[in-house]
Amino acid sequence: MADDFGQQLIALLPRLRRFAVSLTRSRDLADDLVQITCEKALANQHTYEAGTRLDAWLFRIMRNSWIDRVRRNTTEGTKIDVDDAHYLVGQDGAAVTEARLMLNSTAEHLANLPDDQREVMLLVCVDELSYREAADILEVPIGTVMSRLARARKKIMAEMGIDAGTTRSEDEKGSVR
Template sequence: MADDFGQDLIAFLPNLRRFAISLCKSRDVADDLVQETCEKALANRGGYQPGTRMDAWLFRIMRNAWIDRTRRQRTEGVKTDIDDAHFLVGQDGAAVTEARITLDETARAIAALPDDQREVLMLVSVEALSYKEAADILEVPIGTVMSRLARARKKIIDGAGIDGSAGRSADKKGFAQ
């Protein structure tokens, strides 16, 4: 009986392929669908009742497989072969982790600054005000702003373990370039 099942399945392959092409409108996808149908039919051969129409049983398996496939494709979205996706760039995990640690250390160092140094740092480095504008807001001389900013930067560099000499030069507002 098992031999008859296999022979009947092989004899019915051209009909399955025609039906698959009508469903898929693509010969490559149709071939995959025929293969999937055959695999399911062989795996579930116990579900076929001899004496009934094998073609109807196989067509039902194929149609259900096609419906499952189209539902899956709707929820999966667009597929891209990884070899064709060279435009995708991953992140360097070590660099991201190191940057987060440095950022956390820097935030702790800023939080530990005295209020007068933190105020100057925020006005000049974060709000991008000039030394003169910061001096006017704080009602202190420009030299005091420059001094507090220099001390704040030094404490941050020391507190966060940042190497401040790595080929950086400061612009006229004191930003590292």
């Protein structure tokens, strides 16, 4: 029996890894997270619904694993080491060198987004999932996905000087720009 599932899993490794790097902000942790995700995926293969997006299913497993990990660390009082020098786009709030900033400023802006906005940016804009698929992964209503996503993108526009003209949003009525 050809193991299509396993082959698809291997083919998705680069994308799993990218999402993991973005979630964990650390390449080492990301590789662990990818491994865990694959283990869980293989162990729960029977729960995957054929015909649905495998990447979305895997992202969900990955994100839940990461949340469990963060939660466990919080209760244990230990800290996740996010200070990984190899992480491409720096870390939240940390001063980064100008050279690095120039290298890939969008990545920098993405990295500096709050977690809930960053993950929705990744899922929708980078990995091209639908709002519905993102909402399922994040276990929030579609409206929440949309408001986080819009907020994240407005922030990136502002930081990158993308001219959006006069804007009007539901949660900042009356304010211009």
